[in-house]
Amino acid sequence: MSKFGFWLQRVTQVLIVLLLVTFGASLLLRLIPVDLATILIPNGSESEREILRTEIGLNKGPIGYYLQWLGNFVHGDLGKIYFSGGTETVSGHLAKAMPRSLLLMAYTQVLALSVAIPLGVISAYRAGRRTDRIISNVLFVMSSIPGFAIALILIIVVGVKLAWLPTLGYATYSEGIWEHFKHMLMPVLSLSFGLIATYTRLLRADMIASLREDYVTMAMSKGLSDRRILWKHVFRPSSITLFTSAALSMGGLIGGAIVIESIFATYGVGFEIFVAIAGRQYISLQSCVAVIALFYVFFNLIVDIGSGFVDPRTRDRRVNV
Amino acid sequence: MNSLLSIKDLNVSFDTPRGMLEAVRNVDIEIAAGMSVGIVGESGSGKTVLSRAAMGLLQGSNVHRTGTVVFDGHELTAMTRPEVRSHFGTGMAMIFQDPMTALNPVRRIGAQISESLIFRLGMSKKDALKRSLELLQLVRIPDAKSMLRKFPYQLSGGMRQRVMIAIAISCNPKLLFADEPTTALDVTVQAQILQLLRELREDLGMAMVLVTHDLGVVAGNTDYVAVMYAGQVVEFSPTTKLFADMRMPYTEALLESIPKIDHPAGKRLLAIAGRLPDPTDRGSGCSFAPRCRYSQAKCLEESPTLKTDPDGHLYRCLFPIGEAL
């Protein structure tokens, strides 16, 4: 199959996945055995509810409702948040929340990977020795503390006792880079601890497997230094799992960081979902789910493209499918 | 003899769950500059372990190596790893047994060849790539230029083997270990590769250790042969003399097992009956005794030591061929 054919097939797959996910979310919504209009505007009058029903298609069947929602969605209309009196839109909320979530995710990944990669390489190189044991013990402790506990400890120690960092809120770049990072540091730390442990272990296991390969002995026989062998010959073929897992956890960090975003009042997409659920804003929920699905699919595609760069063997394989 | 490589009383064992696996036992080998020595033996007899141990390429906490290896006047077994490393490429190099696994799957051929040139010879990247191209042409790879940009998975076994040879000879080593350089290949490619190695040896004057399980390969390509069995050298002699006057029953059996071209089709080729002894359980007596057609009661009790004929022919047998009982 040609490269074009491969991508055509890939894009079709992506579209089908997106349609299925969003239709599922919309169907779930319609399965709630109560009148949605009553829930969305509990204090509204019956005539106001009737207007709402026609506005968002609740008077149609599930498919008609979905198609109307989909039409609005692709035109950028993600629905309204009705408890505010219907003046606030979901897209408005997401426009504010999305950059926060994306930055939170990006910083978390950069931190987690830049700690985990050297740790994984060192502990594979020293496998079974003292350095490896110390690293693995520390990681074990790190991965057994849940993120929210780390967050609370950080708040108490760094935020309150030492008063080095603000414990709540968010600052944009325009409010000052320094302020921005001060607000981000603790949430990022809380989110990265578990990831560091996961990433390090993945990389360590794959590196140890690769170190046994003949091509490593071959590299040794060329007279290369251990450092060069580790980075140039072992790291890349061992990093596929790490890379895939990192890309997929990006989707999870957007919208999945509900607890941390709530604790630190970062108000990202996760928090937006929390608000939608708590305030029973199901239209907003449905649209948020769709947006997150979009990101998941996007990062999946990145894995597809990227793995060809990390391991060239997969390049031709996928063309041959 | 002015020796380039001198291996003395080399022993290698692996700590395995089943106990100590003695892969190489009391091996002594001397190799002079420019000389070609064959190492033959069945699969599992310890050929690969011997050549890797000689270079110090066996890694891991379960590897135990004793004995001395002196290369070009330097005692490798007494040196640190970086010191040993300084002899790789330019002093010793190795062609690995399996061309399918010995090249890095994610790096381009050009990078894998030029790497040695850059880091061992200090060439610039540009010069190294130019030299890599010449090396690929030297090992007769067609369309060498496009080969530089390819990845190993895009190459056939024979091409990979040639690439590996190109890498091994890139820094003009004084000694080349060729670990079954042709076993994975079909007969025509085999002949081409052996021819190539012969020419390279003539042109570059390098010594070679040619590892194989095929006595036929040894015949035209080596000056001396060491026959290995169960981790030991059981016979050592000049190649021509070995074929004319072999003393070791094992070598005889090995020779009989060579596939003949004119062998009647359909009839299975002879393998030596029986199997190698368990390498974790080295009992007393001759290790070949259970499979030896000349074995006597004494062979089960007494371990034969290496005997030397006046002409320097070595063998490890209590009742060697051609000796009146």
Ligand SMILES: Nc1ncnc2c1ncn2[C@@H]1O[C@H](COP(=O)(O)OP(=O)(O)OP(=O)(O)O)[C@@H](O)[C@H]1O
């Ligand atoms: N890293 C290792 N750990 C444990 N045992 C090993 C290791 N490497 C080799 N051995 C064992 O050492 C013995 C000799 O193996 P070796 O690879 O040297 O045989 P060989 O003569 O090269 O055989 P072949 O012709 O199949 O390549 C075998 O029993 C093998 O299982």
Ligand code: SF4
């Ligand atoms: S010592 Fe005995 S068993 Fe061993 S090879 Fe010689 S004759 Fe055979």
Ligand SMILES: [Mg+2]
């Ligand atoms: Mg071998």
